[in-house]
Amino acid sequence: MANHFELHCPSRAENVGLCRVAAATFAANAGFSVAEIEEIKVAVSEAASNVVVHAYPKEEGALTLRCEELEDGIVIEVRDQGVGIEDIAQARQASFSTDPERMGLGFVFMESFSDEFAVESAPGRGTRVKMRKRREAPAEAS
Ligand SMILES: Nc1ncnc2c1ncn2[C@@H]1O[C@H](COP(=O)(O)OP(=O)(O)OP(=O)(O)O)[C@@H](O)[C@H]1O
Numbered sequence: 001m002a003n004h005f006e007l008h009c010p011s012r013a014e015n016v017g018l019c020r021v022a023a024a025t026f027a028a029n030a031g032f033s034v035a036e037i038e039e040i041k042v043a044v045s046e047a048a049s050n051v052v053v054h055a056y057p058k059e060e061g062a063l064t065l066r067c068e069e070l071e072d073g074i075v076i077e078v079r080d081q082g083v084g085i086e087d088i089a090q091a092r093q094a095s096f097s098t099d100p101e102r103m104g105l106g107f108v109f110m111e112s113f114s115d116e117f118a119v120e121s122a123p124g125r126g127t128r129v130k131m132r133k134r135r136e137a138p139a140e141a142s
């Protein structure tokens with residue numbers, strides 16, 4: 001069986017770090033380089049922060065992180081059952097944010113650090129962000 005885990009927690013700010021560390025540890029065990037793990041940490045932090053900030057604006061809700069090892073890398077999923085996104089294409093654009101205080105760059109980072117990136121969402125039902133990342137080939141010993 002491929003290695004995998006699922007972490008369920010409330011959408012609290014302190015759990016963003018928990019998700020980041022869990023995904024980073026999983027990626028390290030799966031053979032990712034230090035540089036790749038840094039990218040994974042940023043991407044997972046951005047996805048989990050979005051759940052904390054945007055998915056449940058009024059009260060805490062469920063935040064789920066899932067990681068699964070693939071032959072050539074990993075797939076990471078962050079999902080919630082919150083308010084959802086009306087216009088996904090618009091939300092993914094650089095500098096778009098529904099909060100004027102924010103940069104609107106979270107999705108841009110997630111996409112740039114993934115080999116495949118997908119956002120599924122339905123208003124009132126929640127959001128699922130899926131990131132697939134390939135492991136870089138280990139450097140040849142010289
Ligand atoms: N899980 C989510 N649930 C509901 N809305 C979301 C979710 N994730 C993102 N969004 C919406 O998509 C927009 C863009 O997200 P993105 O992470 O790119 O930027 P941001 O969170 O607004 O700013 P930044 O990430 O730079 O702090 C958000 O402003 C929000 O409206």
Ligand SMILES: [Mg+2]
Binds near residue numbers: 046049050105106107
């Ligand atoms: Mg964000």
